[in-house]
Amino acid sequence: MLREANKKKTKELIMKNAIQLFKQKGYQNVTVAEITTACGIAKGTFFNYFQKKEHILLYLADSYMELLHKIVQRNQVGTMKEQVLHIFRELFSIYFKQIDILHPAFEETIKSAIRSNGASGNISKLREAICYVLEQGMEKKAFRSKWKVAECADVIVGIFLNVLICTPLEEEKLMKKLAQQLEMVWGGFIHESTKEIS
Structure with a gap:
């Protein structure tokens, strides 16, 4: 149960930071590296939740x-x-x-x-x-x-x-x-x- 809660929290963290960056810089100008830095997570963690940046939008x-x-x-x-x-x-x-x-x-x-x-x-x-x-x-x-x-x-x-x-x-x-x-x-x-x- 705790693991699921942590996964949900991480996904929400990625979404929140990605959306904030998309609004600030424009979607095309934001990289996965910038999203992971803003979240304080590794790239591998990002890819556990989203295959690529476009999947955040979907x-x-x-x-x-x-x-x-x-x-x-x-x-x-x-x-x-x-x-x-x-x-x-x-x-x-x-x-x-x-x-x-x-x-x-x-x-x-x-x-x-x-x-x-x-x-x-x-x-x-x-x-x-x-x-x-x-x-x-x-x-x-x-x-x-x-x-x-x-x-x-x-x-x-x-x-x-x-x-x-x-x-x-x-x-x-x-x-x-x-x-x-x-x-x-x-x-x-x-x-x-x-x-x-x-």
Whole structure:
């Protein structure tokens, strides 16, 4: 039990110091050696927790994606499209509060997805969350579609990622672009009920 507590403490120490250095110097300008020096640990200890510096960003992104379940639970009022937009608005809000560290984490998530042929844990979590929202809507008969829920979720997540990649990093511009692109495709795959979900 003590050993597990010590491992958790060491991992938190690495994360804390790495994030602080990333904020001070920029992610690209920080080396593993600088992180280990700031932590007062050997390089070998660092590599027991993270294979490389990039994995710190993936771990950080994972920890933020854990909030997704709470965000989904808070946003279950309104039409299905409104619920999806509320979820994305909250994700953008978190993103912009920590953009100096979450932007490189997002970039690393995309690179990881490309390297693993689309099998990114964080993108999968987002897809699962959108699937959940759509499945709940189907159960409440709030919408129907000739397409599978997973296919609809893929399109919605694709729009979200496209907007993050291709739009200037300003929260309102991102939300406006996301709402516009979602509107363009929404009617093509979802036939939404006009009744409100509560």
